[in-house]
Amino acid sequence: NAGVTQTPKFQVLKTGQSMTLQCAQDMNHNSMYWYRQDPGMGLRLIYYSASEGTTDKGEVPNGYNVSRLNKREFSLRLESAAPSQTSVYFCASTLGGTGTAGSYGYTFGSGTRLTVV
């Protein structure tokens, strides 16, 4: 199993450009997440999708949009990139739900390293 696959792995953008980060999971997980990680700070949640057809804001959603395309895919879009969005972005998924299923851990992708100049 590939688990969680993120593309691209590296990207350099100019200020004001747009791009979409892609994420796909093959574990039949219900919930998917986008995080960013900056030096000296913990992982911060940007957006999440508890189940197919739903999305919700996390801790730092400004400047981002998401699409839960289907159960497998969850994309993150930067409409007008800014230097403050230079970061490492991680996609994650989990089985989701409540009870025992809801307690399962997350599976993370290998990350996208984005630099905005």
Next chain:
Amino acid sequence: DAKTTQPPSMDCAEGRAANLPCNHSTISGNEYVYWYRQIHSQGPQYIIHGLKNNETNEMASLIITEDRKSSTLILPHATLRDTAVYYCIVRPYNAGNNRKLIWGLGTSLAVNP
């Protein structure tokens, strides 16, 4: 939302047990304790989780105190490949509460030859 406190760094000799502590004194009754690790620049990797009983899997053991206010992750025979940042987080089992996860900076474990 329960927060966790971990030492910023620890050292361990290769082959010895690594015991990583975590304080979560405000943990609620429906919150699990999770441990993840992040090896340099990779995505975090799930290690283990528990509610109130001690847990063991092929990677590690998790010891949770009876009052659930602290826990210890034990790597029984640390290797150089265990050098990583280890995160302790608490999380309610209801997936709708995931937006409240607080990851913190974790413990940077260095396993020395």
